[in-house]
Amino acid sequence: MNNSHLPVGVFDSGMGGLTVLKAINACLPAEDVTYLGDTARLPYGTKGRATIVRYTVQAAGRLVEMGVKMLVIACNTATSAALPDLRKRYAPLPVLGVVEPGAAAAARASRNGRIVVIATEATIASGVYQHAIARVRPDARVLGRACTLFVPLAEEGWLEGSVVEETAKRYLKDIFTPDVAAPRPDTLLLGCTHFPPLLPVLQRVVGRDVHIVDSAATTAQCAREELAGRGMLREHHVGVCRFLTTDNRARFARTGCLFLGHSLKKSDVDLVDL
Ligand code: DGL
Numbered sequence: 159m160n161n162s163h164l165p166v167g168v169f170d171s172g173m174g175g176l177t178v179l180k181a182i183n184a185c186l187p188a189e190d191v192t193y194l195g196d197t198a199r200l201p202y203g204t205k206g207r208a209t210i211v212r213y214t215v216q217a218a219g220r221l222v223e224m225g226v227k228m229l230v231i232a233c234n235t236a237t238s239a240a241l242p243d244l245r246k247r248y249a250p251l252p253v254l255g256v257v258e259p260g261a262a263a264a265a266r267a268s269r270n271g272r273i274v275v276i277a278t279e280a281t282i283a284s285g286v287y288q289h290a291i292a293r294v295r296p297d298a299r300v301l302g303r304a305c306t307l308f309v310p311l312a313e314e315g316w317l318e319g320s321v322v323e324e325t326a327k328r329y330l331k332d333i334f335t336p337d338v339a340a341p342r343p344d345t346l347l348l349g350c351t352h353f354p355p356l357l358p359v360l361q362r363v364v365g366r367d368v369h370i371v372d373s374a375a376t377t378a379q380c381a382r383e384e385l386a387g388r389g390m391l392r393e394h395h396v397g398v399c400r401f402l403t404t405d406n407r408a409r410f411a412r413t414g415c416l417f418l419g420h421s422l423k424k425s426d427v428d429l430v431d432l
Contacts, residue, residue: 162390165190165400166381167226169217172200172313173410174351175232176417178256178374179399182230185378186385188392191399194221196432198405201309202235203278203350210239210280216432218244222251227390229253230381234260234277234349234373238284252384259380260347260373261290267369268345271298274333277349279304287349301343305329305350312352315416318359326356326363334364348372355416401427 166186168179172195179193196202196217202210214236218229229244229251231237237255244253264273275287282302291300307325316322336342346368348354354372361370385391403410407427414422 161227162392164225164227165192166228167221168193168230168232170195170233171202172197173413173417177351177354178232178377181374181378185382188395189397194402196404203280207239214240231255232351234281238281238286256373256377257286257290259376263371263376264345264347265295267371270341270344272343273300273345274343275302275347275349276305309352315413317355322359326359345369402430
């Protein structure tokens with residue numbers, strides 16, 4: 159049976175995956191998308207692996223039950239903990255994560271091979287980015303740094319100002335300060351889907367000469383290739399997005415605008431219990 163009429167399911171622990179949804183809408187405008195943000199249990203990034211896997215499997219399971227033709231795990235933390243499990247569980251459903259696409263984008267962007275990955279505590283501890291970048295660019299030197307506070311700042315909509323700037327300096331200044339003994343990193347990979355809205359501040363803090371990359375556009379491109387390869391691309395249709403959250407529809411709509419770049423009303427968002 160051809161399932162091309164079904165929506166693409168996109169999952170994140172909260173709002174961050176909306177940055178990936180935006181890229182999917184741009185790259186696959188004919189696709190319907192069902193987005194689920196598990197805001198009731200955010201953050202995932204400070205939790206232990208077993209909890210992250212359990213939450214992710216529950217959320218992904220709900221999207222699969224609803225009927226999707228592909229799952230995009232638009233959360234680095236969930237991808238790093240649960241991607242192989244989800245692929246096994248739902249085969250032959252295609253399940254895409256954001257880590258491989260992000261690693262590919264960083265490997266391509268860097269000239270000197272010195273790459274800094276910023277992500278949640280769980281993603282950095284898992285070492286997935288270090289491994290994924292080494293596979294595509296074995297000469298790269300990758301430094302990971304957990305930037306836990308960027309998640310609540312982004313969810314709060316604090317994307318500019320002195321608090322964000324000071325936080326970014328505290329996390330990153332030492333790494334990007336020129337050092338005569340070692341070449342300065344030339345690439346900063348945003349290994350958390352909550353971080354792209356903070357890009358202007360991050361660029362100021364690390365310096366204009368540093369490439370800042372994220373996984374949104376490359377993930378959307380991978381989704382396109384995967385659907386095309388399976389003959390499941392939708393055509394002659396205007397894609398519609400459905401938004402699901404596990405808590406507080408009004409807050410989801412309010413903060414979601416900042417990530418999506420367009421307005422969202424409470425009535426556009428449905429509540430689900432996992
Ligand atoms: N958006 C999630 C990620 O990409 C992190 C947010 C959280 O800690 O739940 O890792």
